Amino acid sequence: MNSTRARNMMAMVQKQSGNIGASLATILFVWAILKDHFPSILNNYIKKHFHKLVRFVSPYIDITFHEQGETFSQNEAFSAIKSYLSTKASSWASSFKADFIKQSKSLILSVDDHEEVIDEFHGVKVWWVLENKQKHSKTQEKMYFKLSFLRRHREFIAGSYIDHVINEGKALALKNRQKRMYTNTPCIDWNNWKIKWNCVYFDHPATFDTLAMESKKKEEIMNDLKKFSEAKEYYAKIGKAWKRGYLLYGPPGTGKSTMIAAMANFLNYDVYDLELTIVKNNRELRSLLNYTSSKSLIVMEDIDCSLNLTGQRQSKSDSESKSNEVTLSGLLNFIDGLCSASGAERIVVFTTNHVDKLDPALIRRGRMDKHIEMSYCCFEAFKVLAKNYLDIDSHELFAEIDSLLAETNMTPADVAENIIPKSREEEDNIADSCLKNLIKALKEVKPVKGEEEERV
Ligand SMILES: Nc1ncnc2c1ncn2[C@@H]1O[C@H](COP(=O)(O)OP(=O)(O)OP(=O)(O)O)[C@@H](O)[C@H]1O
């Protein structure tokens, strides 16, 4: 027991348990002074039984929250408490651990081991401390938070207070967290899930502001995403899993991958980029799913090339004979199975250049709820690119570009490539020369007459 803890314990016992408490506190005090003169066997005996006695008469209750709980939600509780206490620690504690989180651009302080943090909620005082218990080997430590409070507040703490801590902590963690991007690797060790998903920090700069697309269409997608992220209760009420599927289709270079980055940045979700061609079979696919977290985008790019998904669903005998590969029904189960994974709140995104080749079962509403066509660059999309690359809102050449784009199929990627300044000499009049480059390129592309495709 460290000295702060002993002092607090004495004060608590004296204050709350009247005469018995005062006597116990005196015994504890005397023993603390004299214990060096007692044989260790006697000291252990006193310690063991004194603690039992204190627990019996103590008006306080302790609850512990372990870092490595048996279930995923237990671990989540530990992380939420840690975030919550980081805001309280600054006013009470004198020793901190510091983390620099890149995206939050600030230093996050968290409470140091054994440092006590006092919190008050609706006039009820509680004490938190981060402790560690050594496991079998010295290197293995079990961290846990201990929450102490008065016995008579038991119901209030177990209900409202803990809910408050977890909810606030989760919200804070979400605000400060750094998004991650996971990619699957060929599976070597079935027992080690970390080998299955490789993780890097997600730092893609694309946002909906920089995405070249008709503003009406963009707004509709942003509203849809926002509505989804706030619809936890709605999904629970209608008995549906909290997930949504997006199918992005269109020619190469129209911004499908850029849109995924913008979605992740907009929602502050992690990205799981699932490369289906290296997944061995349906079993491995399911196991990958089990290790995706809530608030994430699960992305499968070029879905038409990843698998032989263009045909109808395989017959049973057919799929049994191919138990060493991912099948369409395996993939359908993967998507539908997202509901059973805890916490849900996942968005599945497929991209393809050939939507017409996909099996209808894969992209039916309910699986892929929103189909978004990404197409050639229209004038409105061009204006976004001109702002991004040249920082201009208007120019005398815009009118000519408008009419050329109306009769030409050029992807936003090609438009962007043409307006990027190529040499240092252009620096004096960058916008002028870049727009002329684009006009030249547009004139070289054969105009598409009577084409029916909707433009981005
Ligand atoms: N709509 C867009 N808005 C902004 N930039 C875009 C857009 N489309 C393409 N770009 C630019 O072109 C590059 C290629 O685009 P992106 O990778 O998003 O295309 P894609 O549709 O995913 O292509 P593919 O089908 O080949 O995967 C991007 O890095 C981006 O700079």
Ligand SMILES: [Mg+2]
């Ligand atoms: Mg792409």
